[in-house]
Amino acid sequence: RKEVEQDPGPFNVPEGATVAFNCTYSNSASQSFFWYRQDCRKEPKLLMSVYSSGNEDGRFTAQLNRASQYISLLIRDSKLSDSATYLCVVIYNTDKLIFGTGTRLQVFP
Amino acid sequence: GAGVSQTPSNKVTEKGKYVELRCDPISGHTALYWYRQSLGQGPEFLIYFQGTGAADDSGLPNDRFFAVRPEGSVSTLKIQRTERGDSAVYLCASSSQKGHTDTQYFGPGTRLTVL
Numbered sequence: 001r002k003e004v005e006q007d008p009g010p011f012n013v014p015e016g017a018t019v020a021f022n023c024t025y026s027n028s029a030s031q032s033f034f035w036y037r038q039d040c041r042k043e044p045k046l047l048m049s050v051y052s053s054g055n056e057d058g059r060f061t062a063q064l065n066r067a068s069q070y071i072s073l074l075i076r077d078s079k080l081s082d083s084a085t086y087l088c089v090v091i092y093n094t095d096k097l098i099f100g101t102g103t104r105l106q107v108f109p
Numbered sequence: 110g111a112g113v114s115q116t117p118s119n120k121v122t123e124k125g126k127y128v129e130l131r132c133d134p135i136s137g138h139t140a141l142y143w144y145r146q147s148l149g150q151g152p153e154f155l156i157y158f159q160g161t162g163a164a165d166d167s168g169l170p171n172d173r174f175f176a177v178r179p180e181g182s183v184s185t186l187k188i189q190r191t192e193r194g195d196s197a198v199y200l201c202a203s204s205s206q207k208g209h210t211d212t213q214y215f216g217p218g219t220r221l222t223v224l
């Protein structure tokens with residue numbers, strides 16, 4: 001079983017739609033959680049950190065459920081520029097990032 | 110300011126050859142990480158440096174892989190006797206200090222193809 005699991009997609013949604021991605025992690029000792037965005041043939045870039053209380057950044061909302069070991073990302077009012085792969089990332093008690101395989105999003109006009 | 114840079118951007122080599130991949134972290138960043146990303150997968154951790162020393166090399170797949178950071182800045186990932194399975198994008202990241210909440214900034218990667 002992978003340490004961080006995501007549905008690879010692709011998710012094909014029209015502009016303006018709301019889309020949600022989910023991620024589960026296997027190590028209950030995980031301490032930090034993030035969503036990274038990766039455009040085709042580019043490096044990953046931090047989108048947002050994820051906290052138990054939930055956090056929002058504009059059209060993006062991230063949520064962490066420690067009891068279920070589950071992380072989510074909600075994107076409202078999707079834009080064409082949101083098309084990318086979204087990587088769920090977990091850190092245990094060291095500094096190395098543990099990545100999921102990524103969920104591919106394609107927003108169409 | 111300048112971000113993380115990696116050279117070369119692309120490297121094509123033949124099976125059995127030796128390759129070196131270079132990473133220039135963001136100036137002043139003490140922590141440096143190497144990851145490998147295969148097609149359709151997320152990046153996988155290889156090794157982490159804090160300053161000049163390798164703090165965690167648990168992700169190196171075997172003894173053909175080695176990395177150095179002699180002056181605590183630039184790092185070189187070295188792969189001996191390359192195999193076709195080593196083909197991947199090798200990503201370098203740096204962060205300002207040890208601490209798992211510090212953002213890791215990634216370079217553009219080196220795309221390695223082993224023929």
